[in-house]
Amino acid sequence: MCRWLAYTGTPVLLDSVLYRPAHSLIDQSLHARMGVETTNGDGFGIGWYSPGMDTPAVIRETGPAWNNRNLREISAHVRSHLFFAHIRASTGSAIQQTNCHPFRHGRWLWMHNGAIADFHRLRRDLCLVIDPSLFADIEGSTDSEVMFFLALTFGLDQDPLTAVARMAGHVEQLGRRHGVDHPLQMTVAVTDGEQLWAFRYSSERRSRSLYYSAEVDTLRALHPDLEFLSGLSPETRLVVSEPLSGLQGAWNEFPESSCGLVGAGADFVQDFVPLTADGELPHHALR
Amino acid sequence: MCRWLAYTGTPVLLDSVLYRPAHSLIDQSLHARMGVETTNGDGFGIGWYSPGMDTPAVIRETGPAWNNRNLREISAHVRSHLFFAHIRASTGSAIQQTNCHPFRHGRWLWMHNGAIADFHRLRRDLCLVIDPSLFADIEGSTDSEVMFFLALTFGLDQDPLTAVARMAGHVEQLGRRHGVDHPLQMTVAVTDGEQLWAFRYSSERRSRSLYYSAEVDTLRALHPDLEFLSGLSPETRLVVSEPLSGLQGAWNEFPESSCGLVGAGADFVQDFVPLTADGELPHHALR
Amino acid sequence: MCRWLAYTGTPVLLDSVLYRPAHSLIDQSLHARMGVETTNGDGFGIGWYSPGMDTPAVIRETGPAWNNRNLREISAHVRSHLFFAHIRASTGSAIQQTNCHPFRHGRWLWMHNGAIADFHRLRRDLCLVIDPSLFADIEGSTDSEVMFFLALTFGLDQDPLTAVARMAGHVEQLGRRHGVDHPLQMTVAVTDGEQLWAFRYSSERRSRSLYYSAEVDTLRALHPDLEFLSGLSPETRLVVSEPLSGLQGAWNEFPESSCGLVGAGADFVQDFVPLTADGELPHHALR
């Protein structure tokens, strides 16, 4: 599977987050501790928003992040208030830029860690649900891209929490119908360039790890040596697959089956419940 | 668009065909003469059959063929009696291995030069026709791969000529229904490792160029200097998008809207007529 | 050989210069008009300075520029007051990032179009002249990188015009000693992040083309449609291997064997004369 990181807050150079912290995301590309795989070397991507531009930039490459000089150059020169970074461990799908995260549609960015179980078998039925006007924009062959296009189909643009819940509900329903025990495993980050939502969920209630950073004041007290913490506004936040450093106290875990809005204004974390066309997915349907 | 070459006959080192002739395919990657584009630098691929193995090898890369050292190495050391080579000029779809030709399914190889007009608009409807058991194997985003999967759906394994005719008929019908004037433009090579079929067709009856080589005896007389011609069996044949050298006499053009079986045994060239579920596509439907 | 572009002046998004003009540099990667080769598809690079940072960013890739999505993304989001862009046509040296331009050393950027004749034979003797403290930083195998390291050895940091003249003089002398008729062919751009120097020179006095843009006021009058010209300061300048558009009047040619300081403050163009350790290279030595 993969590792990812989302940042929102005071504009910083990307490398202050991507490279400088101990056990940084780039370090995790070689030595992840909490993932199913320790190596995430099957591609990477970053997406960032620039002031005054609606559409984010997206850079994706098929090689490992740890040895990519261009990533280091960009990170040392690009400053952003909202950015995503993702390192990929493929479970078989092709090594190509269009299978790397983040995915972009208009002003939206999406990245994912996890899998739709038995995706090969479910793929066609899932694709048929995608809005026909979106279908032709599919470029890759991953479950992650299909999940994004389903969320777009289900109204990501209007109501992200509901759209992702309906995407998850649809995957659950379709998977069960095909006899898949635990169809969905996901941590997802999605943003429209202004707000950042994060999701942690899995059919079997054993979701991949997901953390968000503590208050900046708390972080500063815990990591007085971390250069990039100085000058950060109080609402600055990181969401990460696994903590950037081993220190306890700096990171809050997303509870099992939860989602949240992270960053400026009204932070919150709440239960995440998959939805179907008929409403909330009944809990027994999940067992 | 692209350029391609198919070889069948006496086993030769690939480079005797790919590199050594004047105006070779690799040279065409930089300087094509008859294509819509003169540069075919958006990827390449080769596929070859080895004695005693059903499944062909396929090598595909996203960079230009002309500067690829690995292609040169493989070509100088691999010997085959049946191989495909393709150089790509993308018209917008992603630069990735899974968009490069040849495409493989089981023992089949497929490569294409041309386009489905307005493919972005037709893509979903075309994909829906693909056999559900094949759908999930789609890895790229090209019209060429969809054409291959449609041909497989329509029985490529049983009757290649009919399957390709039905694929073309389906593209024609669907395109017209969507108001596309000239839906299909194609030269295609397809093989099961034993027989090699070639197709030249376009809706507007102005198909891309396609040639097959003259009898080996004739070739030898015309090109006494070409090393690889020595020792070739009489039924050895090349099919090419454009002649490997400028010499008249060595190449026979496939007629407009034709197809053929090339190589050992019964060579033939015949008219190519798209078929629909209801039979032959009436000619007025094409105008 | 190659094509390149250098920009200095009012900060602009890179793509306003790299992609939007007719016959842009990216277009030249497929269809150069004045180069020895029409295709420059063997790699590319950009280097740019960010406000408040001494070291420029450098992005280099081995594929063609025309189909590189990451280059397009960066160009659409990065704004700079001083940047280089280069597209490469290799004449045999390896396709690798370390052979792509621009080259960087500290705050310096260097890019080159041309060649040292018979470089394979001269390479060792040229390398021996490179300052031993710099030698180990050589990463690639091009004449261009060696020229840069020679210029650094000859005091680029103190006096760029003299350092490049001594580099050229040394290549001339060494080449003649080895019996090479016309050892050097070059257009070069070099900057320390503040000033931009350009050189046009060849042993045989038939140098590759090199142009600098006319006064911004003149440009605006000639190209009222070019978006990126609006809002440019008067001292904004482009130096290009070949004009970005075919319009006469917008471009001034560097005279044969000349060099210049381009941009803010004191523009000038003057004769370029290679220097040796003993002073000016006598003109008869060049014939």
Added chain:
Amino acid sequence: MCRWLAYTGTPVLLDSVLYRPAHSLIDQSLHARMGVETTNGDGFGIGWYSPGMDTPAVIRETGPAWNNRNLREISAHVRSHLFFAHIRASTGSAIQQTNCHPFRHGRWLWMHNGAIADFHRLRRDLCLVIDPSLFADIEGSTDSEVMFFLALTFGLDQDPLTAVARMAGHVEQLGRRHGVDHPLQMTVAVTDGEQLWAFRYSSERRSRSLYYSAEVDTLRALHPDLEFLSGLSPETRLVVSEPLSGLQGAWNEFPESSCGLVGAGADFVQDFVPLTADGELPHHALR
């Protein structure tokens, strides 16, 4: 550091050795057990000899071996009696094909695991010793390539054991002169297409692991399940950085500071002693 494998004996498909055994070399690219790094994802290469051709084929790529489809394709179709495979973990030098192993010169192949300590500081002096007629063929920036060119300079073509001993002696001497405590760490495989030599050595007498396979009969008894062992001639041998499977008994360790001739005819393992121009490097010089 790296991992490598050399095979000599009965012609086999490459994948029977590279992919099929438990803990194969390709598996080691993700999960090496005995190396300094567990991940060897900074490029790979294979080199093989074809019957009747002096020059071996060499394929090198900059991405990880584990996800490379082309490597899998080639390995499944190419059969050879003598081949090298190498997976790279860079310690900082550029990720480029010319830094990947094996290196080739004429009919010779060379691959290396280890390092020249403080290479950045020694590089120029080492390069100066390389035969001037060879110098210009250096394409990369690794210590491994320099070691190969030094061995060629010292007569690899005439007497491999002495040439490598003199290379090692020269690195030792030069390193000591520069105050480097332990200048050399190496396991090396080298072949001319007929004979295969292997070396295990380090200045500090703590060399990286190196093994050669037991007699084929012994192997068959130990691994009755390994398909590729059936039909192998008795003199078939593998030399590997670390055993392909965890089973004790199948592998013989090269002793500390030893070298050997492996394969058909007269196998032997003997002490390896670096040589200088004045003869054997005195042992106290090494401490």
